[in-house]
Amino acid sequence: MAGGFSLRIYNRTAEKAAGLVARGAKVAASPAETALAGGMVVSILADDRALLEVANDDFCKALGTGVHISMSTVSPVTSRTLAERHARFGGRFVAAPVFGRPEAAAAKKLWICTSGAAASKQAAKPVFDAIGQGVFDFGEEVGAANVVKLAGNFLLTAAIEAMAEASAMAEKNGVPRADLLNMLTTTIFNCPIYVNYGKGIMNAQFEPAGFPIPLILKDMHLVQKTASDARAPMPILNLLIDRYLTLLAKGLDRYDAVALALGAADDAGLQW
Amino acid sequence: MAGGFSLRIYNRTAEKAAGLVARGAKVAASPAETALAGGMVVSILADDRALLEVANDDFCKALGTGVHISMSTVSPVTSRTLAERHARFGGRFVAAPVFGRPEAAAAKKLWICTSGAAASKQAAKPVFDAIGQGVFDFGEEVGAANVVKLAGNFLLTAAIEAMAEASAMAEKNGVPRADLLNMLTTTIFNCPIYVNYGKGIMNAQFEPAGFPIPLILKDMHLVQKTASDARAPMPILNLLIDRYLTLLAKGLDRYDAVALALGAADDAGLQW
Numbered sequence A, B: 001m002a003g004g005f006s007l008r009i010y011n012r013t014a015e016k017a018a019g020l021v022a023r024g025a026k027v028a029a030s031p032a033e034t035a036l037a038g039g040m041v042v043s044i045l046a047d048d049r050a051l052l053e054v055a056n057d058d059f060c061k062a063l064g065t066g067v068h069i070s071m072s073t074v075s076p077v078t079s080r081t082l083a084e085r086h087a088r089f090g091g092r093f094v095a096a097p098v099f100g101r102p103e104a105a106a107a108k109k110l111w112i113c114t115s116g117a118a119a120s121k122q123a124a125k126p127v128f129d130a131i132g133q134g135v136f137d138f139g140e141e142v143g144a145a146n147v148v149k150l151a152g153n154f155l156l157t158a159a160i161e162a163m164a165e166a167s168a169m170a171e172k173n174g175v176p177r178a179d180l181l182n183m184l185t186t187t188i189f190n191c192p193i194y195v196n197y198g199k200g201i202m203n204a205q206f207e208p209a210g211f212p213i214p215l216i217l218k219d220m221h222l223v224q225k226t227a228s229d230a231r232a233p234m235p236i237l238n239l240l241i242d243r244y245l246t247l248l249a250k251g252l253d254r255y256d257a258v259a260l261a262l263g264a265a266d267d268a269g270l271q272w
Helices: A014-022 A048-054 A057-063 A076-088 A102-106 A118-131 A144-172 A177-185 A192-202 A213-229 A235-249 A259-267 B014-022 B048-054 B057-063 B076-088 B102-106 B118-131 B144-172 B177-185 B192-202 B213-229 B235-249 B259-267
Strands: A040-043 A067-070 A092-095 A110-114 A132-137 B040-043 B067-070 B092-095 B110-114 B132-137
Touching (some): A048 A076, A067 A118, A076 A092, A076 A144, A092 A144, A110 A118, A132 B177, A144 A177, A144 A192, A144 A213, A144 A235, A144 B177, A144 B213, A144 B235, A177 A192, A177 B132, A177 B144, A235 A259, B040 B118, B048 B076, B057 B067, B067 B076, B067 B118, B092 B110, B092 B118, B092 B144, B110 B144, B118 B132, B144 B177, B144 B192, B144 B213, B144 B235, B144 B259, B177 B192, B213 B235, B235 B259
Parallel strands (some): A040 A067, A067 A092, A110 A132, B040 B067, B110 B132
């Protein structure tokens, strides 16, 4: 395999594993069979429930003293639960959520946020080097990296909603959204989030969704729970959740966050 | 003068003109005396009222067939009013609001948004070249550039509020805001607005304000009026206005937008 690793993989949807199998990966019959005693397992799953189910006692037992690198976007609480579960079997857990799409991983362009015991993170370094362009460490408290990932996903979608509102306002005042966004995303907002999602808004490209609305809403609810448990009000977050609920209420489950622009346009009586 | 222009200047606060006077500018006794028949005048004022007062009939008459380059952040309605006023005296009006602080102007680093008649903008080009690193034109409708400037100021302050909320959430979950913002502003949000205001939040640098809260609130009310007149709801905008009102209610008039982070922290029970 590229990166020099020998892989045993598992995907709940078998055909999704085909690409890696063609390149030499072995398919495991269950999640637990991806774990070899003292080895290293990377997991990335859709939500907390799926991760907690996959990394069950059988899985932790099979991994033994190995390292579980958890790249899912989940709550810090889930990371703490899993760190304890692995510890019962002598194993180690590293939270390592990433920013970037699958293409970024293939190009070694992910940004990786890590937290957990220093020795465990050191053991995981070859994996990070194989897929990331940079690692940001947030210390030994295992949930810290998850907090950062949730904060980042919130900022990302807040930026899109702000562009959506500004675009609707401009367009209702005779300025095409493409002219507005082209100016702003090549000057004071010339960073990946604004450039990429700005392009999505300009082109009304709502699908295919790299990350569809139900999953975004799942993330926003995680942010809300994490903020709420810690007693941190986030008024923009609550507004975003309502925006996504409206998009789902209109049956737009297959769209991605660019659809916030559709929502703002619709609210302003604009036809797209 | 640098730029090769001969200047006659006026500032309501005389001492603010001292720097330019030392470099050869002549002081005019009134705004109207800055205008020479057939010449070019650049105005930049705090609000619509000040601009409408300065560019009165005397001023327009003195400028005659000249060009008034209006760089203030004002409503598109004010630009239309002034374009008509100048036209009555055979004069021309260009809306040319800018993104960037005074230091950026000195370094020829402003981003300039323009709208108005093509010939008028062409006449103003030497001025734009002397202070800007780029000009974005939004056509002949004279208020268009003002719409873009208002949209940009809204996006800017929305970004700060989002960082403020994310920082409070992270900090209440044990992640220092500096760690969070350092990661995000060097990766997916590595553009001037996030980098500069992110630094302000990390360093709790609320003053000296480049642009104090009462002026920001003035801009947000302009956005609100412009959006409202065009029937474009902007839920994040309304939330931002309340945030700024709370900061003013607490007597923080001298702070700049970084104080949104103070507001979010305070709401979350954090001590700074």
